[in-house]
Amino acid sequence: MKFSKIPAATITRLSMYSRNLEELLAEDVKVISSEKLAERCGVNSAQIRKDVAYFGEFGVRGVGYYVRDLLFEIKKILGLNKEWNLALVGIGNLGSALIAHENFARQGYRFVAAFDNDPHKIGKKLLSGLLVDRIDDLKKVKARCNIEIGVISTPASKAQEVANRLIEADVRAMLNFAPIQIQVPKGFSVENVDFTVKLDNLAYHLTTEG
């Protein structure tokens, strides 16, 4: 185990390993070698060994990794041994779909608040049972619900403004669905989910190789 810097890509792969290990667990596989797991994940086996070795010695030489143990360790590394409280900002089509989406809940992400600035939406109850709050009440609601991650699903033109509110309320992490680079101070994290960029990549490949 070393304390050198962890590549960002390593964290992303850990997330992928975690999902695959969950599948293996469901298939009742007890032990897996880095070689086999690598094949499943489409990466190099040394990559897997190196990725997990950043954090400890979780394997058994001559044997492989115990699926249950490795899964547990990876989840601990990622911080998935607890539930995380999300707040949705921007209750449009996409936002509503996200609240209803199963993938959040399954991994322990839970929407505890929802915000909008449209007076027609404020006070309404969503299908999930959540009440839509005014964005001005963010701090107050945060104190009550312990919001840990903000999910921004407003139009691009409003996204930075929303981010500023989240920063003000000291929400340290944001998942941004708007196609724009959000500026945050040190100590805050933003992850972008930008499907236009992905589509542009596909268009490029179709144009170039097709």
Add this chain to the structure above:
Amino acid sequence: MKFSKIPAATITRLSMYSRNLEELLAEDVKVISSEKLAERCGVNSAQIRKDVAYFGEFGVRGVGYYVRDLLFEIKKILGLNKEWNLALVGIGNLGSALIAHENFARQGYRFVAAFDNDPHKIGKKLLSGLLVDRIDDLKKVKARCNIEIGVISTPASKAQEVANRLIEADVRAMLNFAPIQIQVPKGFSVENVDFTVKLDNLAYHLTTEG
């Protein structure tokens, strides 16, 4: 201009430059230096010069880049000088939200077909006016609508199966919203939009640095 291999990250950045240039155009800015554009995009200026230099000499020494011209060239590179036809597969909450989402249309991506395998949904008309087709009719519908990119918004358990149908129908590009690695043969492209991975990254940072 050189024909060495283009880093994947370059394409992703071109997409970002394109958006920023569109904003600059709207602000009526005529010329911009790599330095200024870099600041806006949060990257190094040499990076920008190198990225665009892979494809040609679009700048003017001592001046910078003409916004309109560079935007045009980048869009041509990415293949955004045409409209792209999308087919949505999986009409759940997320799928419906995607069809209604403005960001696709604005960049020239247009949904021309929608598929599901739920008998209750087939034949129904979506808000956009699209009729939901049977996935078995994919080839037939493709012949009519010229589907170029498939958008997969089914549960993870069905995603590979859907991908196989798309491959069979020779839809060469897929945007996958299911949290799973999709396997495709050479010549096909997949881009993943996976928010659980992004959330795991945020959770990791909150756990580690927070």
Add this chain to the structure above:
DNA sequence: TGGTGTGAACAACTTCACAGCG
């Protein structure tokens, strides 16, 4: 003069290859 285009230096990440251990 000022900013591009680019070889060369650098940094980061990935893969190899094998020592070491269960």
Add this chain to the structure above:
DNA sequence: CGCTGTGAAGTTGTTCACACCA
């Protein structure tokens, strides 16, 4: 013996620094 853990080698991507040109 077999598979992990890891230094070393290799590869890829980024930044520097400056020649060159409008």
